[in-house]
Amino acid sequence: MSCSINYLIEIGTAHGYPVEQLLQMATLNTAERFRLYDRGALAPGYKADICVFNNLVNFQPQLVLKNGVVIVNKQKLLWQSPPLLKAPENTMYLEDVREQQLRLPVMNGRKARVIRIVPEQILTETEYVQPKAEAGFVVSDTERDILKLAVWERHGSNGNTGVGLVRGFGLQRGALASTVAHDSHNLIVVGVDDQDMLTAAVALQEAGGGLAVVADGEVKAMLPLPLAGLMSDQNTEYVQHKLQQLNFWTAELGVPENVNAFNCLSFLALPVIPSLRLSDKGLVDVGKFAIVDLWE
16 A cells, blocks of 8 residues: 555544445455456455554554565565666756746736645645735745746757746745656746745756755755656665655745645646646646736
8 A cells, every 4th residue: 555545544544434444445446446356355366465554543554565575574675676777868958047037027006827726635726916026026925925936848849937926835935846747847946035946946957857945045955856857766765865854844944734845846837737837838727728827
């Protein structure tokens, strides 16, 4: 079971559903639904893919077997991954990242479209807000939790940059950046400060892609993903350690517990899910199947 399925079982038990029924839904029912008839149960003829728990409350695996081989014991990974193929050439085909690309001139008297994050969902909503401005340009507004959001095309096809506004991250300073940005997987950055946004973008450009947290002009945490900007070439322990650092710093910079910052960021560039998204070509109103202007 993945951690998310474990969590769903915890929610089910907390709401009083029979644990036996929940476990069947998470194992046998799912396997049969996808016609994987050789797994999902502890019985002769089934693969020995087994999770052993200490209790039926928090569902934290203590012993994990795959095809009858112990790969986790007492939450320690025993399995060693085979050698990986050599990483492909850098897939960060970015033009020069410049501050001018993040500038949004104010349109006096007009409201801006803002992507509003729906907590614990990948759906978004559209808001119309008079943004904060300084010296004639839109700036992030931490008091109202309205931040700048930018998407850089990174595959060398057009060099576009889309810039918009998003509400719901809770970020009080710094910037977050990711090259995991469904489905085009361009470079997406959200931030309070333009310079921190640029620092994060350049850091990932130099790393060949990944996830990064920047504050005060300094990279605080980063997980390089040199395999197409989407995957690591390091072992599981390295990746987990880097993810823990990233999660620590997102919390330090103000992101609330109920916002999975990088998961949320990765979906803000997916222009097929309602209602408002940001692509390298600009804002996309998914309901209208159209690229729309920042200004109402």
